[in-house]
Amino acid sequence: MKTILHKSETRGHANHGWLDTHHTFSFADYYNPQRVHFGMLRVLNDDRIAPGEGFGKHPHDNMEIITIPLYGDLEHKDSMGNHGVITTGEIQVMSAGTGIFHSEFNKNKNKEVGLLQIWVLPNKKNVTPRYDQITLADIQKPDEFYQILSPNPEDQGVWIYQNAWFHLGDLSEGWKGTYQLKDKKNGVYFFVIEGKVTVAGQELNRRDGLGVSEAESIEITTSAKTKLLVMEVPMQ
Template sequence: MKTILHKSETRGHANHGWLDTHHTFSFANYYNPERIHFGALRVLNDDTIAGGRGFGTHPHDNMEIITIPLSGDLEHSDSMGNTAVIKEGDVQVMSAGSGIFHSEYNKNADKQVSLLQIWVLPERKQVTPRYDQISLSDLEKENEFYQILSPNPDDAGVWIYQQAWFCMGKFSEDKTRTYQLKNENNGLYVFVIDGKVNVGGNRLEKRDGLGIWETQNIELSLTKGSQVLLMEVPMRF
């Protein structure tokens, strides 16, 4: 088993006043040649957007973009004609494919919105752009990891054009759980949204990340109050 640890304080950081953002991997003005990606996981941004502010219309192509709000309400609009608001407990996916334009704004003027935005490199390029969002309320399992994303449109959660699986878990009790990789050529990136987790002798705290590969089973010891995102992605693509 191989691992790479990214402590929260080592992430790239920029504060633009309206946007306070941390980058696990190289993004925008943050560049670290040793932190370009973890397999097909290209971007993991931890954003806080001020009330009424946001990202104006801008383009994307050939990228799978996943947005997970942690608090507040984010309003999305795109060139496919979609307008929607996503909030804590939702997940949004956008396959940029052959090209789209979209904007993202904090729906509320009086409070911040906090979110994770994740980019995954696709296995297919120039696909027809697509958009989807769902509530996770029907998928949630108490003190267990539950799937929120996969490559299969008929599976639980949203889907993307990549052999990737994401799981979330909130733990109100101390628990030990084992994650089994779906594909032996994949790796797992563990991101601690809140709380404390021990993985393979690595003690992770809030906003720490750990990449793991060349193994099939990964044991996680989770403390009460932990919230964790697991991202299984191809290491070769």
């Protein structure tokens, strides 16, 4: 088993006034040659957007883009004709493929929005761009990992063009369990949204990240109420 620890305070940080953002991996003006990616996981940004502010129309291509709101309401528009709002308890995915333009704005004028934006490198290039958005209410289960993303359109959650699986865990204090990899050639990146947890013997706190590779199952124990994001991705 190999592990790589990224403590919350070691992340890249930028405060643009309207946007306060932390980068687990190299992004924009933050570059760390030791932290460019974890396997096919390329971007993990922890964003806070001021009331009424946001990202104007901008392009993407050949990237799987996953957005998970943590609080507040995020308004989305794109060149595929999609226009809507995503909020806490939902997940959005875009396969940028041959190219899209989109914008993301805080829907509210009186409170900020917090979100995770995650980029995964695809296993298929130049696909027709696609968009999906679902609520997690019907699949949430306390004290177990529930799947929110997979490579299979028929599976629970959203899907992407990559041999990757994402799970969320809403875990009570003192919970013990394991994460069993779907593909033993993959690695797993754990990100603590809230709480305190020990993963593979490493204690993690709020917004810490831990990458684990060369393992088939990983032991997990919480020491506080914890919300844990688990991202299994190919390493090559």
